[in-house]
Amino acid sequence: MADHLPPSLHGVRRWAKAHPTGPDALLAAFVLCGMIVGSFGNPHQPEGPRWAEQPPETLSVVLMTLAALSLVLRRRYPAGVLVAAALCTAVELATGDPRAPVVVACGIALYTFAVHTDRPTAWRIGLLTSAVLVGVAMLTGPLPWYAQENFGLLAWTAMAVAVGDAVRSRRAFITAMRERADRAERTREEEARRRVAEERLRIARDLHDVVAHHIALVNVQAGVAAHVMDRRPDQAKEALAHVRRASRSALDELRATVGLLRQSGDPTAPTEPTAGLERLDDLLGTFRDAGLPVRLVTPEPLSGGPLPAAVDLAAYRVVQEALTNVQKHAGSG
Template sequence: MTTFERARCELKAHPLALDAALAAAVLLCMVAGSFAAPQDGDGVTWNTRAAAPLSLLLMLLAAVALVFRRRAPRTVLALTGTLSVVECVTGDPRAPVTMSAVIALYTVASTTDRTTTLRVGLLTMTVLTAVAMLAGPLPWYAQENLGVLAWTGIGATAGDAVRSRRAVVQAIRERAERAERTREEEARRRVAEERLRIARDLHDVVAHHIALVNVQAGVAAHVMDKRPDQAKEALAHVREASRSALDELRATVGLLRQSGDPAAPTEPAPGLGLLEDLAGTFRSAGLPVRVARTDQDTRLPAAVDLAAYRIVQEALTNVRKHAGAGARAEVSVVRAGRNIEITVVDDGSGETPAPGAHPGHHPGSVPEKGGGHGLLGMRERVGSLGGTLTTGPRYGSGFRVHAILPVDTTDTRVDGRTTAPGEPV
C-alpha cells in the first residue's frame, strides 16, 4: 500500500479530521481570493490590500461551519448561505465567502435524494444570485454574479453525481452478495436433495432385503428340526437376499465417492426390466406375486424407471410385512398416453403375520401408529417427477398402491427449474 493510499484510509477512518482539513483548505482559498481584484478588461489583478475585518470574520465562521458539514449538512448550508448573503450586502466584493456555500451545497446533494437536491439547489442558486445582483456592490451583470450562479449549479450537480455513483456501486455490491448467497443456497439445496434421494434408495434397499431375510430366517427356524431340507433352502434365500442387499448398498453408497477416490465396479440402477426378478424374490419368500405388463416395452427415463422399480419394491415389501399369511399380490404396469401407471394390490387382511415377520397392522386395515417412511418415500419420489400417488384400502380387504408417472419428464418442474429426462431429482 502506497503512502497516499494509507493517508486516504486514515482520513476515511477519521471523517471529522478530514472535514477540518477541508475547512482549512477552503479558508486558505477564501483568504487568498480576497487579494484578487477584477479589472475592467480580462483577468484579475493581485494586490497586497487585505480584506476588511468583517469579511475575514465571515470567512472564518464559514470555514468553522464546514467542519460539521457531515453531521448537519442542511444546517451548515443554511449558515454558510446566510454568511454569503451578509458578505454580498455589506462586505468586500473580493471576499469569496460563497465558496463555503458551494461546498455545503455539494454535501447536501451527495447525501440526499435527487428531488431534495433539485429543490435546495434551485433555492440556493436563486437566493445567492439574486442577492449578489440586486444588493451587491457590483453591477448586476458583473461576471462575479454570474459566477455565483455557475458555481452553485456545479456544486449541486457534482454532489448528485457522487450520490448516484455511490448508489450504483452499492447496488452492484448488493447484487454480487445476493448472487453469492443464491449460489450457496442452491448448492445446499442440491446437496439436501441428493442426500434425500440416497436416503430413499437406502431405505428401499434395506427395507426390502431385510424383510426377506427376516421372513426366510423365521421359516428356517420354524422348520429346522422337522424339515431340514426346507430350512436349508430358506437359508440359501437368506444368503441370496443379503448378497443382493450388499450389492445394492455398494452401488448406492458408491454415489458418495469423491472424484479422486479409486473407482469401484457398480451395477446399473434397477428398473422395470428387473421386475420379474424382483417378483421372484418375493415368490421365493412365500408371497404369490402376479405380474401383468401392457407397457409395450416403453423406454423410460432413468429417473422414472428407478422410481417405478422402487415403488413396486416398497409396495410388495409392505404386503409381505403387513398383509398376513395367505395374502397374494398383483402388479400391473400400463402405458396410458404420456404416462405410465404402476398398480400394486393385495387381498391380505393384515390379521396374521407370516412366520418371522414383524408384527404390525396392514396399511389397509388400521393406520400404523407413528407412521412409516415407506409410503412417504414413495410419495416423495412420485411428486419429484411430477406424478401422482394414490394409496388406500380396497373394498372388502387388501390394500392398493397406484402411481402415475410421466414418461417424458422434460416439462416436469422441480422447485421452479426444468429437469431433463434421467436427471437425478
C-alpha cells in the same frame, strides 16, 4: 476506482472513512487558504485583473474563516453547514469586500447537501440558495446589479448541485449493484442447500426401500428355517441360503447407494443407482423364493427408448415396496 488504488493508500482510505472529521478539517484549511489567497486578486481595474497590494478587510477574513470552519462538520450536519456557509456568503456579498470568494465554501456545502439528499430536494434547495445569493448581491451589494460576479453565483450553485447529484447517483448505483450481487450469492447458496437436502431425502428413501425389502425377506426366510429346522433340515438349509442371498443383495444395493456419497474423483464410486426395471426378474425371484406367488405381465415395449435413470429407479422402488408390503402384511398365502 478504489480497487485500483496502490496498497499503501488503502490504509489511508480506511482511516478517512472511519474518521471523516480529519479529512474535512484538511479540506476546510485548504479552502480557507485558497479563499484568502484569492481575495488578494482585484479584477476591478481599468487595465484588467491584477494582484492587489492591500489585504482583504477584517470582516471578509472573519466571514471566510467562519465559512471554512463550518465545513469541518459538513458530513455530520450538511443542512446546518449549508445554512451557515450561505449566511456568511450573503453577508459578504452585502457588506464585505467583493474580492473575498466566500461563495467557494457555500458551493462545497451545497455539493455536500446534494450528496446526502435526494435529487428533487437538492435542486429545490440549490435554486433557493442561488436566488437568495443573487438577490442579495444585486440589491445590496457594492457592485452594479449587472456585474458578472453576480451572475457567476448561478454557475457556482448549479455546478455544485449537479456534481453532488452525480456523485450521489453513482454511489447509489454502486450500492445497488453490490446488494444485487449479495442477493445473487445468497440465492445460489440457498439453491445449493435445497439441492443437497433433496438429494439427501432421495438417498434416505432409497436406503429405506432397500433395507425394508431385504429385511422383510430375511425375516420370512429365517422364520421358515426356524419352523422346519427339526423336521425338514433340507428345507431349512434352503431357507437359510435364501437369507444369505437376500442379505448379500441388500449389502450390494447399500454399497451402490452409499457410493453416491463418495467424492466425484473416486473411480470406484458409481454415478447412479444400479437398480432398475431391468432387474425386475431378480427382484421377483427373491419373493418367489420366500414363497410368494408372483407373476410378471409386461406390456408392449415402449417406442421412446430407455427410461431416464430417475424414472427407471422410481418404478423399480414402487414394485419393490408393493411386494414388500404384501409379504409383510398378507404373507405368502
